[in-house]
Amino acid sequence: MMVKEFFVSLLHYFVDITTAVLIAAAIFLTATGQQMNSVILWEILLSGFITALPSAVLLCFDTKSVRLSLILWGIHFLVIFGATLLMLKAFGWCSITPLSVLLTFLAVVCIYLFTCSVHYLVDKKHASVMNQQLKKRYSNAEQDK
Amino acid sequence: MRIIIESPQAGDEDVVIVRCASPDQRLISMLLSYQTANTELTGYMDDKIVRLNYQDVYYFESNENRVFAYYRSDVYEVKYKLYELEELFAPMDFVRCSKSMIVNMEKIDYLSPLFSGKLEAHLKNGEKVVISRQYVHSLKVKLGIEEVE
Numbered sequence: 001m002m003v004k005e006f007f008v009s010l011l012h013y014f015v016d017i018t019t020a021v022l023i024a025a026a027i028f029l030t031a032t033g034q035q036m037n038s039v040i041l042w043e044i045l046l047s048g049f050i051t052a053l054p055s056a057v058l059l060c061f062d063t064k065s066v067r068l069s070l071i072l073w074g075i076h077f078l079v080i081f082g083a084t085l086l087m088l089k090a091f092g093w094c095s096i097t098p099l100s101v102l103l104t105f106l107a108v109v110c111i112y113l114f115t116c117s118v119h120y121l122v123d124k125k126h127a128s129v130m131n132q133q134l135k136k137r138y139s140n141a142e143q144d145k
Numbered sequence: 146m147r148i149i150i151e152s153p154q155a156g157d158e159d160v161v162i163v164r165c166a167s168p169d170q171r172l173i174s175m176l177l178s179y180q181t182a183n184t185e186l187t188g189y190m191d192d193k194i195v196r197l198n199y200q201d202v203y204y205f206e207s208n209e210n211r212v213f214a215y216y217r218s219d220v221y222e223v224k225y226k227l228y229e230l231e232e233l234f235a236p237m238d239f240v241r242c243s244k245s246m247i248v249n250m251e252k253i254d255y256l257s258p259l260f261s262g263k264l265e266a267h268l269k270n271g272e273k274v275v276i277s278r279q280y281v282h283s284l285k286v287k288l289g290i291e292e293v294e
């Protein structure tokens with residue numbers, strides 16, 4: 001159950017992050033007028049997978065304390081930010097300068113918010129279906145009484 | 146279906162035998178519910194020892210190797226392990242919502258999503274409990290939204 005949950009989360013995060021990175025890349029390439037090499041598509045897929053991995057791992061922690069949850073989310077963000085910087089350098093997308101680090105930080109924040117928002121909206125839809133079922137189930141139970 | 150009620154031999158305990166070609170899930174759930182309804186659940190609060198009605202329990206929570214039953218406003222310690230309560234109340238409307246908690250679905254007013262990917266159950270007494278992502282599936286199964294794997 002836990003293993004399945006991990007792989008389902010990994011797949012969801014991979015799709016969401018890759019979509020967000022593609023949008024960011026499209027905006028960047030359009031704005032700068034640069035031509036895209038086909039290899040960048042594989043690099044985007046790989047970066048999506050690498051950054052989805054810590055997100056799926058994070059969901060395996062069932063923490064009770066709010067403080068610990070916030071610490072874990074903070075570590076998670078730093079891991080993703082660090083991994084993104086390393087990939088930028090490894091893929092040669094840009095050189096590491098204070099400006100590129102700042103822009104990467106902003107991009108990671110945007111992708112982070114995009115992914116969280118997508119998950120939140122999906123969860124909201126699921127919660128609404130569950131609320132309907134709860135209502136149906138317990139209005140029936142009250143009628144039976 | 147024929148219903149036969151026989152008196153047991155003197156000294157024998159009461160036994161319910163279901164003889165059928167394929168087990169009817171509803172009938173089994175009903176029998177398990179009956180068995181659970183007769184389960185003695187004793188709560189301890191300070192010097193008081195109280196017979197608890199499981200239908201009034203909002204949730205069970207384990208904390209530092211002790212398990213507590215939360216009523217609307219009172220809290221009683223119970224001498225069961227959380228996994229024992231989970232097995233015992235599985236046929237009823239109780240569902241595991243985190244490593245340390247089992248919630249009574251009947252006491253959930255509504256559910257709302259959290260930004261962390263978890264769900265929050267707003268209980269009828271105004272309390273909120275968090276449903277971990279890995280237990281959302283079992284809640285959906287109980288609600289008949291998803292199938293048992």
